[in-house]
Amino acid sequence: MIDKKRSLSGLVEKSTGSWIYVRSTEGKKYRCKVKGRFRIQGIRTTNPVAAGDKVEFRLSDDEGEGVIHRILPRENYIIRKATKLSKEAHIIAANLDHAYLIVTLASPRTSTGFIDRFLVTATGYFIPASLIFNKLDIYDELELQHMEELFRIYKQAGYSCYAVSALRGDNIGQTRELVNGKVNLFAGHSGSGKSALIKAIDPNLNPRIGEISEAHQKGMHTTTFAEMYPLEGGGYIIDTPGIKEFGLVHFNATEIHRCFPEMDRLLPHCQYSNCTHVHEPGCAVKKGVESGEVSELRYNSYLSILNDDSQR
Ligand SMILES: Nc1nc2c(ncn2[C@@H]2O[C@H](COP(=O)(O)OP(=O)(O)OP(=O)(O)O)[C@@H](O)[C@H]2O)c(=O)[nH]1
Ligand SMILES: [Mg+2]
Numbered sequence: 282m283i284d285k286k287r288s289l290s291g292l293v294e295k296s297t298g299s300w301i302y303v304r305s306t307e308g309k310k311y312r313c314k315v316k317g318r319f320r321i322q323g324i325r326t327t328n329p330v331a332a333g334d335k336v337e338f339r340l341s342d343d344e345g346e347g348v349i350h351r352i353l354p355r356e357n358y359i360i361r362k363a364t365k366l367s368k369e370a371h372i373i374a375a376n377l378d379h380a381y382l383i384v385t386l387a388s389p390r391t392s393t394g395f396i397d398r399f400l401v402t403a404t405g406y407f408i409p410a411s412l413i414f415n416k417l418d419i420y421d422e423l424e425l426q427h428m429e430e431l432f433r434i435y436k437q438a439g440y441s442c443y444a445v446s447a448l449r450g451d452n453i454g455q456t457r458e459l460v461n462g463k464v465n466l467f468a469g470h471s472g473s474g475k476s477a478l479i480k481a482i483d484p485n486l487n488p489r490i491g492e493i494s495e496a497h498q499k500g501m502h503t504t505t506f507a508e509m510y511p512l513e514g515g516g517y518i519i520d521t522p523g524i525k526e527f528g529l530v531h532f533n534a535t536e537i538h539r540c541f542p543e544m545d546r547l548l549p550h551c552q553y554s555n556c557t558h559v560h561e562p563g564c565a566v567k568k569g570v571e572s573g574e575v576s577e578l579r580y581n582s583y584l585s586i587l588n589d590d591s592q593r
């Protein structure tokens with residue numbers, strides 16, 4: 282007989298449209314549904330429960346199936362607009378220690394605008410974020426130079442950068458060390474090699490790996506739901522579906538500059554304490570752009586995000 286009254290605790294390892302896969306604290310796997318409606322205050326989300334969520338559930342009649350009745354408060358979460366113009370948001374994952382963006386400079390190409398939107402969201406939600414440049418094996422001289430330049434820009438901004446090749450195995454040991462014992466998110470465009478990198482870090486894991494379309498040099502959206510992969514030394518990597526654009530949710534135009542660490546550091550030196558670094562006189566950020574202390578590329582990304590935001 283199953284005890285239908287007893288409440289079990291667990292971790293959401295994967296959430297599809299129809300089922301939520303939960304691993305209980307005793308290590309057993311259950312297939313669950315959600316009871317009732319859960320909302321993040323004020324916004325509609327396409328998914329009530331996300332990978333990384335800690336939940337409580339009760340077993341229903343069928344063996345191995347349960348009903349989630351409570352989501353424990355999230356330490357943090359990362360969220361984006363469901364689609365570009367959507368009013369709904371999609372929670373990518375919750376309770377993260379670190380978010381990595383898997384960047385590729387070819388097959389497919391990741392733009393700095395995309396990188397900056399991702400970093401703004403992670404930083405705005407207090408999740409430490411870093412960049413992992415993958416596919417080191419395929420870059421030509423020019424692409425390698427471009428990568429060096431981006432390393433310089435993002436390190437100067439305050440983010441760690443790494444270069445790897447999931448295929449050739451470059452710097453995989455170092456990446457394994459980085460993720461060990463933590464809950465890590467891997468995000469990026471389809472085909473950037475998120476799943477391949479997880480497989481390289483632990484060959485015992487088996488995320489599906491796709492192909493790159495010859496015609497477009499892009500991925501084929503192989504991973505369809507975020508999924509947590511347990512690591513041998515403890516912790517998890519959350520593999521996620523490739524995303525094309527990163528729509529910001531919940532950001533107030535006057536706060537976006539706080540999510541650019543190199544600009545935030547200069548704010549105390551601006552003439553006005555509420556400076557937005559656009560048109561104000563005595564702006565330390567604009568001076569920083571002139572002197573090279575703030576990258577022009579990052580500053581332009583900031584303006585572009587501000588601009589998009591005011592058009593909503
Ligand atoms: N040359 C090269 N190819 C790689 C590397 N890493 C991954 N790939 C290839 O890129 C393709 C896509 O890899 P995936 O791991 O499926 O990419 P993904 O980011 O998980 O893509 P989605 O699941 O669609 O979001 C596969 O053909 C991989 O073999 C690399 O370091 N070098
Ligand atoms: Mg994948």
Ligand SMILES: [Zn+2]
Pocket residue numbers: 548551552556557558559561563564565566567
């Ligand atoms: Zn300023």
